[in-house]
Amino acid sequence: MPIVNLSLQVLPLVPEEKVYPIVDKVIKYIKSTGVNFMVGPMETTMEGELDILLDIVKKAQKICEEEGANRVISIIKLDYRSSGVTMEEKIKNYIDK
Template identity: 45%
Template sequence: MPNSHVAIQVVPMVPDDIQMYEVIDKAIEVIANSGVRYEVGAMQTVMEGELDTLLEIVKQAQTACIDAGATEVVTQIAVHYRPGGVTIEEKLDKYRD
């Protein structure tokens, strides 16, 4: 069972000729290609998995932003760790139809 959730919000600083959302899409692409469970939200993306794996994905997402033209990246993360495991369903099922 995955023991962590990591919420990531990347804010890339980009030159005028680069669209910020296109750079953010590159970070989300890294997450999507990682194989971990994730959900994209309006302000952040939440990943579910082993903590070390998720933190490595955060680093890769930042690098992807730089590779896409960002001059720097401000990244906010929130971590929910529980040795016995934590799931997206236990947090959100009561809010879903």
């Protein structure tokens, strides 16, 4: 399976003061998986095999639920190319050297 990019934004529907702590737990989980990832101001982008990344999305939903969210809105963007696609190739021209 080719390498894909998947961006995930989770919006747990909880009181405002709980949103960031829950999102922090999701990001901590993503980091623990070992996939290449980049945190942005609105979403976290991951790089890897599609099935692995989708499993991470499922677990992210579960983390939000375990932390008290009865409802979670998730926005997912997927960049798939049969030959694979990396985050580096997409942003290399914009990184300060």
